[in-house]
Amino acid sequence: MKTVTLGNTGITVNRNGFGALPIQRISVEEAGKLLRKAYDNGIRFFDTARAYSDSEYKIGQALADVRDDIIIATKTASTTVEGFWKDLETSLSMLKTDHVDIYQFHTPSFCPKPGDGTGLYEAMLEAKAQGKIRHIGITNHRLHVAREAVESGLYETLQFPFCYLASEKDIELVNLCKEKNVGFICMKALSGGLITRSDAAYAYLAQYENTLPIWGVQREKELDEFLSYNDNPPVMTDELAAFIEKEHESLAGDFCRGCGYCMPCPAGIEINQCARMSLMLRRAPSAAWLTPEWQAKMELIENCKHCGQCMKKCPYTLNTPELLRKNLEDYRTFLK
Numbered sequence: 001m002k003t004v005t006l007g008n009t010g011i012t013v014n015r016n017g018f019g020a021l022p023i024q025r026i027s028v029e030e031a032g033k034l035l036r037k038a039y040d041n042g043i044r045f046f047d048t049a050r051a052y053s054d055s056e057y058k059i060g061q062a063l064a065d066v067r068d069d070i071i072i073a074t075k076t077a078s079t080t081v082e083g084f085w086k087d088l089e090t091s092l093s094m095l096k097t098d099h100v101d102i103y104q105f106h107t108p109s110f111c112p113k114p115g116d117g118t119g120l121y122e123a124m125l126e127a128k129a130q131g132k133i134r135h136i137g138i139t140n141h142r143l144h145v146a147r148e149a150v151e152s153g154l155y156e157t158l159q160f161p162f163c164y165l166a167s168e169k170d171i172e173l174v175n176l177c178k179e180k181n182v183g184f185i186c187m188k189a190l191s192g193g194l195i196t197r198s199d200a201a202y203a204y205l206a207q208y209e210n211t212l213p214i215w216g217v218q219r220e221k222e223l224d225e226f227l228s229y230n231d232n233p234p235v236m237t238d239e240l241a242a243f244i245e246k247e248h249e250s251l252a253g254d255f256c257r258g259c260g261y262c263m264p265c266p267a268g269i270e271i272n273q274c275a276r277m278s279l280m281l282r283r284a285p286s287a288a289w290l291t292p293e294w295q296a297k298m299e300l301i302e303n304c305k306h307c308g309q310c311m312k313k314c315p316y317t318l319n320t321p322e323l324l325r326k327n328l329e330d331y332r333t334f335l336k
């Protein structure tokens with residue numbers, strides 16, 4: 001089993017981390033079965049967030065009896081000190097624990113620092129002093145915020161999107177974390193569903209020994225695939241390298257990563273799926289995206305008010321309304 005140490009936290013875990021966002025979509029019973037199977041097969045790192053509805057509750061229900069044997073990372077998206085404490089207390093209660101191993105600021109638009117007037121970083125320090133959290137982390141999609149956090153020396157871990165579609169700048173960030181001894185947790189290791197070969201995803205990330213991928217798992221079949229890598233970790237081969245190169249070519253340019261930071265949309269458009277529908281239709285079985293339900297969701301694009309909110313919030317500076325329009329045009333050709 002391959003392991004990774006997260007910077008200077010001293011946390012060493014199996015390279016397969018469990019991303020607990022998707023378990024929101026399944027029942028408590030199904031989630032419990034999945035979490036327990038992951039634990040029984042050596043997965044020790046579980047990443048969740050206050051914002052993932054009942055994900056923390058499900059982890060608490062499934063893993064409270066093995067709490068001391070696992071690492072729990074969760075997040076607060078609060079921008080106030082009051083909200084920070086409320087989130088932390090709720091997380092502790094949902095997770096059935098008295099401490100969180102890594103407490104992360106959830107994609108703030110800036111890098112919280114002591115004395116910046118928000119009081120947020122000071123709250124982290126206080127929570128650490130009280131023993132309610134062990135390590136301070138931050139998650140982000142914005143390269144400049146992520147770099148600032150790593151360079152500040154204030155954060156023990158960074159969670160950032162990293163997969164085989166990474167740019168040179170993303171790779172520089174991973175190397176900067178290594179140099180500064182900051183743990184690097186890879187979010188979107190499957191690029192929100194765009195990457196369909198997990199062996200290629202695993203082998204690519206394994207080349208960066210300081211990274212810990214967290215796989216968003218919702219189905220037992222997906223979990224089994226990652227568990228099989230405990231004993232047989234995929235390594236980079238000429239065939240995989242050629243495949244990744246082809247993927248880079250086919251996904252060159254601007255594409256929607258499905259992160260959802262542009263939402264909510266006042267016209268009710270599910271931007272994070274609709275703006276990448278063309279890719280999804282070609283990379284996964286298309287029938288699931290052509291149902292009457294999805295057709296209705298795609299047609300909502302016609303109601304776009306061109307308010308520009310989504311463009312302002314997109315960390316990849318995409319022209320989202322334009323992207324949506326193109327995706328709708330393409331989608332309609334599939335229906336003919």
Ligand code: SF4
Nearest residue numbers: 265304305307308310
């Ligand atoms: S520009 Fe259109 S898609 Fe974007 S937030 Fe406004 S209404 Fe929604």
Ligand code: SF4
Nearest residue numbers: 256257259260262314
């Ligand atoms: S348009 Fe931008 S912010 Fe919205 S889901 Fe796609 S990548 Fe994320």
